[in-house]
Amino acid sequence: MKDVVVIGAGHIGSTIATLLSETGDYRVTVADQSASQLAALGTQAGVEHRVLNVSDADALRALLVGKFAVLSAAPYHLTYLVAEAAKSAGAHYLDLTEDVASTRKVKALAVDAKTAFIPQCGLAPGFISIVAADLARHFDTLHDVRLRVGALPKYPSNALNYNLTWSTDGVINEYCEPCEAIVDGLPRQTRALEELEAFSLDGVTYEAFNTSGGLGTLCETLDGKVRNLNYRTIRYPGHAAIMKALLNDLRLRDRRELLKDILENSLPATLQDVVIVFVTVSGLKDGHLVQETYANKIYAREMGGRMTSAIQITTASAICAVLDMLRDGAVRSVGFVRQEEIALTDFIANRFGAAYAMAEDVHPARAPVASMANVA
Numbered sequence: 094m095k096d097v098v099v100i101g102a103g104h105i106g107s108t109i110a111t112l113l114s115e116t117g118d119y120r121v122t123v124a125d126q127s128a129s130q131l132a133a134l135g136t137q138a139g140v141e142h143r144v145l146n147v148s149d150a151d152a153l154r155a156l157l158v159g160k161f162a163v164l165s166a167a168p169y170h171l172t173y174l175v176a177e178a179a180k181s182a183g184a185h186y187l188d189l190t191e192d193v194a195s196t197r198k199v200k201a202l203a204v205d206a207k208t209a210f211i212p213q214c215g216l217a218p219g220f221i222s223i224v225a226a227d228l229a230r231h232f233d234t235l236h237d238v239r240l241r242v243g244a245l246p247k248y249p250s251n252a253l254n255y256n257l258t259w260s261t262d263g264v265i266n267e268y269c270e271p272c273e274a275i276v277d278g279l280p281r282q283t284r285a286l287e288e289l290e291a292f293s294l295d296g297v298t299y300e301a302f303n304t305s306g307g308l309g310t311l312c313e314t315l316d317g318k319v320r321n322l323n324y325r326t327i328r329y330p331g332h333a334a335i336m337k338a339l340l341n342d343l344r345l346r347d348r349r350e351l352l353k354d355i356l357e358n359s360l361p362a363t364l365q366d367v368v369i370v371f372v373t374v375s376g377l378k379d380g381h382l383v384q385e386t387y388a389n390k391i392y393a394r395e396m397g398g399r400m401t402s403a404i405q406i407t408t409a410s411a412i413c414a415v416l417d418m419l420r421d422g423a424v425r426s427v428g429f430v431r432q433e434e435i436a437l438t439d440f441i442a443n444r445f446g447a448a449y450a451m452a453e454d455v456h457p458a459r460a461p462v463a464s465m466a467n468v469a
Contacts, residue, residue, distance in 0.1 A: 094117075094118060094119070094120055095118065095119050095120070095161040095162070095420055096119075096120045096122070096159065096160045096161055097113065097119050097120070097121055097122070097160060097161055097162045097163065097164060097416070098121075098122045098123075098124060098156060098157060098160050098162075098163045098164070098184075099113075099121060099122070099123045099124070099163075099164050099166060100124050100125075100147060100163060100164070100165045100166060100167045100171075100175050101123075101124075101125060101165065101166035101167040101168075102123050102124075102125035102127065102130040102131050102133070102134055102142075103125075103130070103166065103260075104259070104402070104405050105166045105189065105215075105259065105260075105405060105408050105409055106123060106125070106166035106167075107123070107133075107134050108396075108401060108405040108406070108408075108409035109164055109166060109409045109412060109413060110123045110134065110137065110140050111137065111140075111396070112396075112409055112410065112413045112445060113413055113416070114137050114138060114139040114140045116444070117139070118420075119139070120139055120141075121139060121140045121141070122140075122141045122142075122143050122156065122160075123140060123141070123142055123143070124142075124143040124144075124145040124147075124153075124156060125142075125143075125144070125145070126144065126145060126146045126147070127144075128144050131143075131144065143156060147167060147171045147174050147175060148171075148174065150174065150177070150178060153174070153175070153178040154178045154181050154182050157178055157179055157181075157182035157184045158182045158183070158184075159182075160182070160184045161184065161185060161420070162179075162184055162185035162186070162187060162416060162419070163175060163178075163179050163184050163185070163186055163187070164187045164188070164214075164412055164416065165186070165187070165188040165189065165190070166188075166189055166412075168260065168262045168263075169190045169191065169192035169195050169260075169262065169263060169266060170192075170195075170262075172188055172190045172192065172195035172196075172198070172199065172212070173195060173198045173199065173202075175188070176188070176198070176199045176202050176210065176212075177202060179208070179210075180202050180203075180206050180208070180210075183207065183208060184208060185208045185209045185210075185211070185419060185426070186199070186208065186209070186210045186211065186212075187211045187212070187214050187412055187415060187416060187419075188211075188212045188213070188214065188412075189213070189214060189215040189219070189408060189412060190212055190213060190306075191213070191215075191217070191218055191263055191266065191267055191305065191306030191307065192266060192270070192305075192306060193270065193271075193273065193305060193306055195212075196212045196213060196309070196310070199212045199429070200212075200429045203428050203429035204428075204429075206427065206428060207427060208426070208427065209419060209424065209425060209426050209427060209428065209430050210428065210429050210430065211415055211419070211424070211429075211430040211432075213306075213309045213310070213432055214411055214412040214415045214432070215407075215408040215411050215412060216242060216244070216368065216370075216404070216407045216408050216411060217240070217242040217307040217324070217370075218306060218307055218308065218309030218310075218432060219309070219408075219411045219412075219432055220370070220407065220411045220432075220440070220449060221240050221242050221307065221309075221324070221370060221372065222240075222308070222309045222310070222311050222431070222432040222433045223432055223433065223435050223436075223437050223440055224370065224372045224387050224437060225238055225240055225311060225372050225374065225433070226311070226314070226432075226433035226434075226437075227436070227437035227438075228372060228374040228385050228387060229315070229318075229319075229374055231374075231378065231385060232374065232376035232377065232378050232383070233376070233377050233378055233379070234376050234377040235315070235318055235319040235320070235374065235376040236319070236320045236321070236375045236376040236377070236382075237319070237320060237321045237322075237373070237374070237375045237376075238311075238315065238319055238321070238322045238323075238372075238373075238374050239321075239322075239323055239325075239372070239373045239374075240307060240308065240311075240323070240324040240325070240371075240372050241292065241301050241324075241325050241326075241327050241369070241370075241371040241372070242307060242324075242326060242327060242368070242369065242370055242371070243299065243301075243326060243327025243328060243368070243369045244258045244259060244366060244367075244368050244403065244404040244407075245258075245299075245327065245328065245329065245366060245367055245368075245369065246258070246363050246365065246366050246367075247363075247365045247366060247367050247392075247393075248363075248365060249329050251360065252331070252335060253331075253332055253335055253336070253360065254328065254329035254330070254331060254332050255328060255329070255332055255360060256360055256361055256362060256363040256366070257356065257357065257360050257361070257362045257363075258362070258363065258366050258402055258403075258404045259404045259405075259408070261353050261356055261357055262349075262353065264356075265349050265352055265353060265356075266305065266306075267285065267304040267305045267306050267307070267326070268285050268286060268304060268305075268336055268340060268346075269285060269305070269340065269346045269349070270285060270305035270306070271283070271284070271285070271305060272284065272285055272303040272304060272305045272306075272307075272323075272324070273305075273308050273312045273324075274303075274308075274312070274321075274322060274323045274324070275312060275315065275316065275319055275320075275321060275322040275323075276321060276323075277320065277321065278317075278319075278320055280312055280316055283303050283323075284303065285302075285303050285304050285305055286302050286303065286304070286333050286336060286337050286340070287302060287303050288302060288303050288323075288325070289301070289302045289333055290302070290325070291330075292327060292371075294369065294371065294388065295390075298330060299327045299328065299329060299330070299369075300327070300328055300329070300330045300331075300332065300333060301325035301326060301327045301328070302325055302326060302328075302333045303323070303324070303325055303326075304324070304325065304326040307324035307325075307326065308322065308323075308324045309431070309432050309433070310431045310432070310433065311433060314431060314433050327369050327371070339352065339355075340352070363402070364393050364400045364401070364402045365393055365402075366392075366393055366402050366403045366404060367390055367391070367392050367393075367403055368390065368391040368392075368403040368404055368406075368407045369388075369389075369390055370387070370388070370389045370390075370391070370449075371386070371387070371388050371389075372386065372387045372388075373385075373386045374386075389449065391403045391406060391407050391448070391449060393406070394406065406448050407448065407449065410445045410446065410448035410449070411445075411446070411449075413445040414440055414443040414444075414445035414446035415435065415440075417443050417444065417445055418435065418439065418440070418443060423439055
């Protein structure tokens with residue numbers, strides 16, 4: 094039995110707590126500054142609630158002392174505080190952040206750490222990097238690696254063709270911050286919401302555009318090894334144009350709290366969503382130009398007697414799988430661990446990682462190929 098702490102009692106944090114506690118292999122403490130948020134979790138066997146402000150470094154460290162690991166499902170701007178406390182307390186650290194600057198700080202903390210620091214353990218960044226690295230290992234020479242992920246409502250019904258499915262802060266951050274990429278063999282920063290392309294999969298038309306953070310550490314890992322590497326978020330057509338108007342024309346990128354208030358009071362949340370994961374890798378194999386593609390869709394389903402969204406399932410299952418693998422010795426237990434170090438076969442074989450194999454068996458070479466075309 095391992096004692097772990099989950100920071101954040103929101104949709105993702107609560108799902109993590111449920112998944113871990115139901116195994117009987119973990120005792121979980123969920124910490125959040127909101128007593129009402131904790132109360133909303135209800136009573137679960139093996140789950141303790143703790144009202145805690147992450148900014149209280151002494152209280153946070155005291156909570157983490159003696160724990161196997163801490164899993165941060167808190168907003169990205171709190172990432173470093175949790176990581177710092179984990180190092181001080183001697184606990185393993187895992188998070189879900191997409192924020193590039195936060196991950197760099199975590200990497201610096203991990204340099205002389207005696208425990209593992211494993212950031213970006215969610216869907217994207219996270220699982221998407223595991224898939225991309227797995228496909229890339231099949232090639233003698235890499236040409237292009239393209240990662241596309243979307244968490245979308247099954248039934249879009251507003252002008253944005255979007256519903257809130259996860260952290261509003263996270264969505265705004267990835268729409269505003271610079272994006273990493275490799276272009277013609279050179280690392281570059283690109284602008285979010287740019288390089289719009291049409292995207293068709295299973296007869297449905299989508300759009301995809303640059304967003305920040307989705308590549309995780311892949312730019313560093315594949316630097317000098319790939320010609321082009323990029324990550325784009327999938328949405329229904331028309332979404333990017335409206336968001337660009339809000340962020341650029343109305344200057345709401347400089348008033349993020351106002352934009353957050355607008356989105357949260359205008360866009361309803363939904364549990365009826367679908368997560369799309371699409372990775373294409375091309376290059377040389379045995380002297381021949383070859384392309385391999387992984388494509389998968391994960392849908393909302395019932396868990397523990399309640400409907401759980403696809404983004405909750407994929408994000409929570411991913412970080413729980415990495416924790417499980419860390420516990421079992423399948424993941425390095427000291428220093429900074431990149432997602433791409435994790436083998437896809439081991440991840441899918443894990444009891445939590447299997448959530449990604451429920452929609453269809455994972456056979457990358459036989460997955461359907463989507464068509465892409467630049468439209469802007």
